[in-house]
Amino acid sequence: MADTPKPAEIAKIDHYPSPFEKGWMNKQVEIKPGVYCYASKPKNLEYVGMPYPREWNPADEDWKLPENWKEIIEEGFKDRLDKYRSFKLFMDICVRCGACADKCHFFIGSGDPKNMPVQRAELLRSVYRKNHTIGGKILGPFAGARELTEDVLKEWWYYLYQCTECRRCSVFCPYGIDTAEITIIGRELTNLLGLNIDWIAAPVANCYRTGNHLGIQPHAYKDMMDFFTDEIEDITGIRMEQDFNRKGAEILFITPSGDVFADPGTFTCMGYMMLFHYLKEQGLDITWSTYASEGGNFGFFTSHEMAKRLNAKMYAEAKRLGVKWILGGECGHMWRVLNQYMDTFNGPPDSLEEPVSPITGTKFENAKTTKMVHLVEFTADLMKHNKLKLDPSRNDHLKVTFHDSCNTARGMGFLEEPRYVIKNVCNNFYEMPPETIRELTFCCGSGSGLNAGENMELRMRGGLPRANAVKHVHEKHGVNMLSCICAIDRAVLTSLMEYWVPEVEVTGVHEMVANALVFDGEKKRTTDLRGEPLPGMEDEEDV
Amino acid sequence: MNFVLSILFSSFAVIVVVLIPWIGVGAFDLRILFGIIIPYAAMLTFFVGIVVRVIDWSRSPVPFRIPTTAGQEWSFPWIKSNPIDNPKGTGGVVIRMIFEVLTFRSLFRNTRLEYRRVDGVPKIDYEWEKWLWVAALVFHYSFLVIFLRHFRFFTEPVPGFVTLLQNLDGFMQMGAAPFNGFGLPGVYLTDMLLMAAVTWLLLRRILYSQIRYVSLPADYFPLLLIIALGFSGMLMRYLFRVDVTAVKELAIGLFKFSPVSPEGIGVIFYIHLFILCVLIAYFPFSKLMHLAGIFLSPTRNLSNNSRFVRHVNPWNYPVQTHTYDEYEDEFRDKMIEAGLPVEKEAESTVETEEKE
Ligand code: SF4
C-alpha cells in the first residue's frame, strides 16, 4: 500500500492543463499506486460465475487478457448500445461545452484532466467513433476517433474506477449526459474480461453467499446484535431484543451490513434497534433477516445483471417471511437501486401490500409499487404525528451539518426528510454552502466501491470538495458533527474528516434520533450511544 | 492531436468549403449545381439524416428509469416537492423539458471552480459563471431569428411576423450605427450578436485550458463554419450587394420544387449558400444532433416515479440467484445453534446427531 501523502502535499493541484500538451490521445496512461484499487481475486469472480477469473495486477505490463479480448469488448459495447438508449445517446450528443468539467470532485481534487467528466466519457467515445461512426472510420483522430488497444483498455479501467457514479456532472449538463451511466456501462465492459477490483468483487461474492457484503454469517450477525443489545441496556437500562427471520411479521427491515460491523455505523444500527423497540408497544411488528442482511448492492458497481441478482433477495425474503412490506435503513446507493431499479429488476411478489405505517396510519403512496419505505421517511412521519417523545437537548453537545449522499440526492431527491428528522432531534443544525449540498452535493470521494484502503490518496483527493465545505462550517459555526444517511459515508467520511478536518466526527441520523428518544422507565441517561457524556452529565459517576 | 493542429485542420476544411463554390461558380459557372442540386441534396441529407438518427436512437429501449433528480421528490403532502427538477408525472417532465430546451436551465447552473491555497490549505470556491449560458442562449436565439428573417427570401407574400421580426431586429441600431447615411442598409442586431457569441464560444475553447484540452476538430469546425456563414452573409448585405430579386426567384423556385437559375447573382451568394448546405448536410453526422438528442435524454425526459409506478424493462431476463434454501443448507447448523428460526429443523438435527 502506498503511503498517503500529507494534506499539504495533496493540496498542490493544478487544474490547468498546459497548452503545449501533445493532445490526450497521445499520452499513455500511468497507473499510479494510491489511486488504483487491487485486482479482483479469482475466487470471488468464480463464486458468482463471472468470466475470466485469474490472478492479475493492474501495475503489471501483462493483464493476462483472453486472446479475443478485443472482440469481447467490441461486442459487449455494441450490445449495450442496443440495450441502453442512454448509452447510445450519450455517445453521440456531447458538444464538449465543458460545463461538467470542473464539477467532478475527482477533477477538483486531482487536477488530472482525464477526470473531467466529459473527458472520462471521451475515453470511451473515441473508441465508439472509430467503430460506429462514418466520420471516425474515415478520418480517425481528426474525428476524435481511436483504435481500441490494450493501452486504451487500461486507460478506461484506470479512469472508470476513478468515478464514483455520483451524477453531479449530469446536473450541469445541458443534455443531461450522465457520466455515471457511462461509467456503469464501462465497468460492465471491464467485467466481461474479469477486470473488476477486489473491493467490489469480494463484497459481491460475500453478499451472494452470506447475504451481506461483509460476509457475516447468520450466527455472527446475531451475536453482533446481541452485543448491541447489551450496550443499549448499559446506556438505557432497557433490554431491546430484536427479532430475526421471523415469519408472519408485518414488516421486514433491511439495512447495509456496514451498520452492523463498522463504527460509527454501529451506533446508527443501535439507533434503529432502539426506535423499533420504542414503537413495539404502539404496534410495530418488525423483523430483521440474516439472509437479506444487506441493503447495499455492490453488484450495481459490477453490472446491471449482478445488481439484479443481489437485489432479488429482498423480495424473495419478504415473500418467504410473509411480510406486508419492507423498511430500508440509511444507505445511499442502496436507495438509488431501490428507487430507480428494484421494481424494474425484480418486481415485488404479490404477497406484499402497499405500505401503511402501523403507528400513524399514513399510507406511503410514493412507495406504492416497490413496497419499500425509507426509514428516514418513516421516522419523519412519526415525528410529524408526534409519536415520539424526544429530548433534543441531549444532542446539544453536537453542532451538526448534513451531507447529502449523491445517490439519495440525485437518484431520488430525498432531501427534506432527513433534514426534518435532524431538526427534530438536535438544536444546532447548520447547512454547508448551497453549491455543495442537496442536488449539488459533493461525493464523499469513496462511493461506488472505491472505499478500499490502497487507493487512499484518490479517496482523500476526491473527498476534498466535501471536506472543504465541512471545514467552512466548522470554522464558521463550530460544527463538530457531520451527519449522513449512508453506510459508506459513515465509514469513509470518518477517514476523510481525520485527514482534512480532524475536529469533526461522523454520525448517522438515527443515532441522533436514539439519543434524543425518551423511553418510559429508562434509567437516567448520562452518556450518548458512543459512551460520551451527555451535556451537563460530564461529572456523573456512571461515565 | 493538440489544439493547434485541430484548429488548423478545421480552418483548412472551412477554407476548402469556401473555395469550392468560389471556383465552381466563379470560374466554371456551375450555377445549377451550386444553386439547385447541392441545396436539394443537402436538405435531403439534413431531413433524412435527422430522422434516421432519431429512429436509430429510439430503437434502443430505456430499460431503467434514471432521471437526474435535481430537487425534492414527491413524498408527504407536508413536504414541498420540486415538481420541475424532480417531476412526479408527465406534466412536470414537460415543464422540465421546456425549460431545458428553451432556457438551457441546466447550463444556467454553471459555476466556475476557484481553487486557491492559503498557507498550504486548500480553499475551494464556486464562482458565478453565466457567460457560457449567455453565449449559448444568444447564439441559438440569434440563429433562430436570422433563420426566420430569411423567410422573406423564400415566401411571397412575406408573412407579417417576418416583417415584424425584421423591423424589430433592425430597430435597435437606428441612428446609432455609423453606416447609416452612407447608403448602406441598417445593421441587424442579431447579426452582431450571433457573431459575438460564436466568437466567444470559439475563443473560450482556445483560451480556457480545460476546454482546450477536450476540444476536437469536430468542435472547431462547426464554429468556424458558422463564422464563415455569418461573415459571407454580412459581406453580401453590407459590401457586395447581390440582386435580391434574383435571389428570391431562386429561393422561391427551390421551395416550390420548380427550380430556376436566374442570371446575375454574385458568387458571394453561392459561397453563402454552399456553406449553409455543408452545415446542414454535416448536421446529422455530428454533435449538432444534440438539437434532437435533448428530447430523448433519459435523465431529463423521465419522471421520478419508479417507486409508485412500475417501469418495465423490455429485455428483462431471469437471472441466477442464491436462494434462501441454498443459504440455509450451508448455515443451518450455525443458525440453529444461534437460536435463529430455520425452515428444515428436523432434518438437520438428524444430521447433526448422526455426526456426533
Ligand atoms: S456538460 Fe454535457 S455536453 Fe457539455 S461537455 Fe459535459 S457532457 Fe458534454
Ligand code: SF4
Ligand atoms: S459521476 Fe461523479 S465521479 Fe463520475 S464523472 Fe460525474 S462527477 Fe465525476
